Amino acid sequence: MVRRRDPPFNGHRYVGDKRNRLVHDLDREARGLRGCRVVNILVHDVVTFEPDTLREAYRRGYDFCPCCIGEA
Numbered sequence: 001m002v003r004r005r006d007p008p009f010n011g012h013r014y015v016g017d018k019r020n021r022l023v024h025d026l027d028r029e030a031r032g033l034r035g036c037r038v039v040n041i042l043v044h045d046v047v048t049f050e051p052d053t054l055r056e057a058y059r060r061g062y063d064f065c066p067c068c069i070g071e072a
Contacts, residue, residue: 003027008046014054016047016062023049023057028068036067 003026005011015038016023022036030036049056054064064070 008043008048010048012048012052014049014052014057015041016049016057016060017041018045018047021062022065023054023062023069024065025054025068030065030067036065038068 003009003011003013009015009026013025013027014023015026017037019041024036024038026038029038047060047062049060054069058064
């Protein structure tokens with residue numbers, strides 16, 4: 001899968017949703033009926049992390065999306 005380069009994702013691998021405090025892995029984005037809801041995140045609810053790592057997302061209080069990350 002090609003990483004999303006468009007705003008607000010801007011090439012980041014890990015993207016958080018402020019509403020539900022989930023972090024998604026855009027390199028493993030799950031699609032389909034039971035897939036994650038990255039496409040449903042409103043622009044003003046998107047969070048990116050610096051550094052762009054799961055560790056940073058977890059440090060900032062985000063849980064892992066069970067569809068694209070699972071229990072990492």
